[in-house]
Amino acid sequence: MTSAVTIPRHGGTGGRTAVAARARQVVKAYGSGETRVVALDHIDVDIARGQFTAIMGPSGSGKSTLMHCLAGLDTVTSGQIHLDETEITGLKDKKLTQLRRDRIGFIFQAFNLLPTLNALENITLPMDIAGRKPDKGWLDQVVETVGLAGRLKHRPNQLSGGQQQRVAVARALAARPEIIFGDEPTGNLDSRAGAEVLGFLRRSVDELGQTIVMVTHDPVAASYADRVLYLADGRIVDEMYQPTADQVLDRMKDFDARGRTS
């Protein structure tokens, strides 16, 4: 028995609820009969608005699957997922695409940018696709924040890995999504560049009130979060608030040991 349902500690902005996204009894299974593999096993989780949430767990624990389901990239077998007040489970592809476009930001581990577009075009791409004009002031602020002002006309192949990820962060922030999902956004970066990117994510939560969910297996990355969820075998097995890298590492070791003895 896990006590995964948490009461958010601080409210969101405006009239919105304090929960940016919630999952109820979410099951994701592949195959059927004997070959059935359960990736998510009746998961309940609330993602608090304005918080930085990290999802951790060993390989195959279902952490990426959970994020993909929350983000509307993947479908669930059963259960419900709400983004704010919108139930996204059961939405058709068209609505889902619109939702991802207008309300969600993404940062992937690698290959975040279109090689044919320059940094600025990549940043404004989701808004361009939606046919919206970017908010100039906000865009400047985001660009300023991630420190890309001088490199906006560069193509991705003219940028370093760290710079590319910062462009990706800027893209995720620029459209002011309700929630940003990161899939190991620093997985391909060295520790300095990684720290830079994580710093921006942290600041966007603190200064801009952004909601961020990030999958990672790096305790240091997780330590930037307000809250860490631990997944194992498709279930949330633990959580931790205001973690430090050491605490996270210890907890991981713990799970590892338990995993081995069980």
Place this chain on the structure above:
Amino acid sequence: MTVLKTSMRNFFAHKGRMALSAVAVLLSVAFVCGTLVFTDTMNTTFDKLFAVTSSDVTVLPKAAKSDDTPQNGKPESVSASVLERAKKADGVKFAEGAVSSMNVTVVNSHNKNMGSTTGAPTIAGNWTRNDLRSMEITQGHAPRGPTEVMVDADTADKHHLKMGDELRTIAVTGDFKAKIVGIATFKVTNPGAAVVYFDTATAQRELLGATGRFTQINLSAASGVSDTRLKQNVSSVLGGSGSFKIQTEKENSDENRKGVGEFMNVIKYAMLGFAGIAFLVGIFLIINTFSMLVAQRTREIGLMRAIGSSRKQVNRSVLVEALLLGFFGSILGVGAGVGLAVGLMKIMSSMGMDLSTRDLTVKATTPVVGLLLGVVVTVLAAYLPARRAGKVSPMAALRDAGTPADGKAGLVRGLIGLVLTGAGAFALYTAATADKASDGSLVLGAGVVLTLIGFVIIGPLLAGGVVRVISAVLLRMFGPVGRLAERNALRNPRRTGATGAALMIGLALVACLSVVGSSMVASATDELDKSVGADFIVQGNQRIVPQAEKAMEATPGLEHVTRYKDLEAKMTSPDGKVDDSGITAADPSYAQDLRRKTTAGELSAAYGKDAMSVGSDYAKKHGVKLGDTLTVAFKGGATAKLKVAAITDDDVAIDQGARYTSIETMKKYLPANRIPPNEIMFAKAKDGQEKQAYAALKKSMEPYPQYQVRDQTDYKQELKDQIGQLLNMVYGLLALAIVVAILGVVNTLALSVVERTREIGLMRAIGLSRRQLRRMIRLESVVIALFGALLGLGLGMSWGATAQKLLALEGLKVLDIPWPTIIGVFIGSAFVGLFAALVPAFRAGRMNVLNAIATD
């Protein structure tokens, strides 16, 4: 060995990606093999036909040629006494005289022509024992009297003829009617000739206008006597071959076959030319496929190199894949080719040319040629990509692959391309300003080839600019999706260039031909307007027989009727040179029917007694002046001294270089039975009666459906239709190359979609809808297609305009660019782009977002 194994595995692993290349090889090989099988089958059909229609030994009049009717419209013949003499030769089993004429038209009681519509002749003759070898009487009996006729079963079927129906035969000696008493069926395939038989006396009287004459003597050899032996015997009995043409069965059928064979060769090489264009276009597709496969496999190749594969091995592994592709594509192509040939035969049959699949001829060389061509072309096309694969450094294995590096178009390429294009443009300019058409044509050809190659080479460089322009006009309205499409089209100019170039080739030819064709119509119309004064023109594929001439002359409401006859004659100019291009005899009213400028004298004077006119080119060349006397030896007649009374300006397309004299003058020097029927006739209506006269003329020519009666408007329309038909046929053949080019666009897009899987996943993740994604791919496709179209149409129009400038010397004076066609092709290309993107866009839209992102 491992190289082969990897190649095999790669080939089968990526067979989906090679599918379209294989189809391109298949189509081209199928067209080549189809052409060969079709023409071989036609030849077999004729061979079989001629083999049974030729008797063991044939005696023909000396001058007879199988495909030529003599000047007076009656076939050459020999006297019946020749038959009697030939019968006495040793080794003759039996001999018989045959009468046969191809200069006839057979109509039914509704004046409908019973002849073939495909150009096959109508043959009238007497029914002989020799005919029993190729035909059998399946209904009724052989004709026995002057009112009896037997017809071949194919014609009877086609025109629903029954026993007892009346047929009218129109020969130069007159019309005569006979009732059908028999129907004979060919035992071999008759490709389309309509055949009617009479008894010997009737045939002689009605076709030759004489009794006791035959057009040929058929001799059958007694057993044990060879054809050659019999020929010698007959030859000695007839006093040498001096006055006759004596042929064995083989010689006779060979001669008949030669004419058909030459015609078939023209068809064959023309069709092979179009197959060659399709191959050329297919090369671009294959190059693109292998370039993309190599690019996508860069990391894998790097790994192979890192663990010790030599350049050569990598290179070879790609070529082996090409070999496999070529092999499978060609094998299927050979099979499809046979199917194509059968299809063509069916089409020909439906148009009235009967061909039987019994005669289907697949020579052993056909699959060999197809296979060899397919494999060699594929391997050659894959050579450049294979070399590039060999150059992949082992370091590539370590690098993050991401998307393959975008190919940049090099400076060297640009320079070579520009030099070639420049040289080509210069050649075109030279051709356009050439003084003589014959000099310019070679230069024109060089210009066409050079500019084409030049454009293919600089295509990738042009792609950048042209795509941007097209995008600026067209894609901007599609917003960000349009911009993404533009960038995608621009990211690999070499690929876009090659894909567009493939389309360019076909469309350039279409544009060029449409310009030439439409200039031909415009020039002819222009000249007709300027020079033709006749209201009506009567002409057909049989020369105008005297009875039709009389019918025309009897038509009410005509002011005059002009006869026009081409005569064979040898003409000696004052400088002693002999020219045998003949002379035209016409009525003086011809000077009104065709108004011609003269450089000296009055044209009407040329129709005076013992007068004539010559063309200005001839006059200049031989120093002929007004008032000079030329010696004209009429063939079959006397030699005349004619005075040059006019010199016509040769800067025309109609009757260029013609010499005119009057029919009266001709009659003085040619015996009546040597006067040929009219080639063409003209008429002018009385003032204000044009309409009635046209109707009356049509009415009076109704019994002679082999002649077309046209006024100027109809004549122009018919000319336009004829050129239009010809163009449509050529477009139809070019369609193959265009289809292959469209496959190339599909191929490029499909492979690009595969290559950009991750990008597509990313875009979908951040909110690009399926519709937007599909639109993006469609727009990219449209841009590539329009790029090819723009280049092709531009190139083709400049070729066409050059050709017109060159041919202006031959009378193609008016340049007419058919803008509706050009614009139609351009817009059509946009639709081709949309169409080509259907499947790739559908597949991209169906991609699972998560899998796409996860793709390596």
